[in-house]
Amino acid sequence: xxxxxxxxxxxxxxxxxxxxxxxxxxxxxxxxxxxxxxxxxxxxxxxxxxxxxxxxxxxxxxxxxxxxxxxxxxxxxxxxxxxxxxxxxxxxxxxxxxxxxxxxxxxxxxxxxxxxxxxxxxxxxxxxxxxxxxxxxxxxxxxxxxxxxxxxxxxxxxxxxxxxxxxxxxxxxxxxxxxxxxxxxxxxxxxxxxxxxxxxxxxxxxxxxxxxxxxxxxx
Ligand code: HEM
Numbered sequence: 001x002x003x004x005x006x007x008x009x010x011x012x013x014x015x016x017x018x019x020x021x022x023x024x025x026x027x028x029x030x031x032x033x034x035x036x037x038x039x040x041x042x043x044x045x046x047x048x049x050x051x052x053x054x055x056x057x058x059x060x061x062x063x064x065x066x067x068x069x070x071x072x073x074x075x076x077x078x079x080x081x082x083x084x085x086x087x088x089x090x091x092x093x094x095x096x097x098x099x100x101x102x103x104x105x106x107x108x109x110x111x112x113x114x115x116x117x118x119x120x121x122x123x124x125x126x127x128x129x130x131x132x133x134x135x136x137x138x139x140x141x142x143x144x145x146x147x148x149x150x151x152x153x154x155x156x157x158x159x160x161x162x163x164x165x166x167x168x169x170x171x172x173x174x175x176x177x178x179x180x181x182x183x184x185x186x187x188x189x190x191x192x193x194x195x196x197x198x199x200x201x202x203x204x205x206x207x208x209x210x211x212x213x214x215x216x217x218x219x
Contacts, residue, residue, distance in 0.1 A: 010084075013077055013080070013081065014178045015178060015179065016073060016077065017074065017077050017078070017081070017175075017178065018174070018175035018176075018178035018179050019175075019179070020070040020071075020073050020074040020077075021074060021171050021172075021175045022172075022175050023066075023067075023070050024067075024070055024071065024074060025168065025171075025172065025197070025201075027067055028201055028205075032201065032204045032205060034047075034050050034051070034054070035047075035204075035205070035208055037050050038141070038144060038208055038211075038212075039211075039217065041217065041219065043141070044139060044140070044141025044142070044144075044145070045141075047140060047141050047144070048139045048140050048141050051131075051140040055131075055132065071120070075113070075117060078109070078110065078113055082110050103170065105166055105167075105169050105170035106170045106174070108166065109167060109170060109171070111163075112163040112164070112166045112167040113167055115159070115160055115163045116160060116163060116164055116167060118160075119156065119157070119160035119164075122156070126143065126147055127140070127143060127144075130143060131143070144208070144212065145212060148208070148209045148212030148213050149212070149213065151213070153209070154209040154210065154212075154213045157205075157206065157208075157209040158206045158209060158210065161201075161202045161203075161205045161206035162202055162206070164198075164201060164202055164205065165198045165199060165201060165202025165203075166198070167198075168194070168197060168198035168201055168202075169194060169195050169198040169199075171194075172190075172193075172194030172197055172198065173187075173190055173191045173194040176190050176194075
């Protein structure tokens with residue numbers, strides 16, 4: 001394979017990585033909005049209704065396939081890119097030089113991504129598999145309330161959400177750069193917006209297990 005071809009494949013790969021990443025971020029906004037229904041003091045009625053409406057909607061079911069495809073592509077591509085980077089890096093490259101030229105967040109995308117992957121596997125087992133495959137007789141709200149009674153499960157969620165924030169903190173600005181949507185004039189603003197989004201997602205998602213575990217809504 002010629003160098004040009006390898007180059008163009010890696011550019012396409014970078015684009016797709018960015019597009020799938022931004023699509024997954026858009027999903028997070030929708031998911032966080034759905035989760036806010038857990039805060040209503042209605043015994044979970046609004047939240048259950050929202051989940052039922054989403055699963056019963058044909059368009060949402062199609063988007064769900066795209067979502068799982070995006071997750072899969074994003075993960076496989078990340079593995080391929082990191083193996084390639086590892087092979088391309090000269091031996092004995094000064095470690096302190098690397099940390100001077102890049103942030104902790106960018107150097108640990110593989111680590112934070114791997115923890116998110118483990119979180120996701122457990123998360124889908126708890127909710128998606130339980131309700132959509134095993135068609136549990138419990139309601140979605142009951143599963144949330146039951147799961148978040150367990151300290152280890154809550155701790156895993158909170159740690160994962162902090163790492164999700166770290167992943168998004170670098171991922172969002174990197175995606176805009178990959179797509180050529182960033183330039184010198186507003187690179188700083190994009191970075192700030194990316195960090196704000198990352199913090200909002202981390203605090204937003206982490207709040208639910210904490211609220212349920214400590215019964216902060218007094219239910
Ligand atoms: C603490 C916060 C969270 C709660 C309470 C929660 C709750 C739920 C529930 C009840 C479902 C089942 C809905 C269904 O089967 O359609 C679900 C599905 C899902 N969640 Fe979460 N979730 C949380 C955080 C997250 C995070 C941070 C991610 C991603 C990093 C995520 C990714 C997913 C995915 C991919 C699905 C399957 C989507 C689908 O079926 O269309 N969740 N979640």
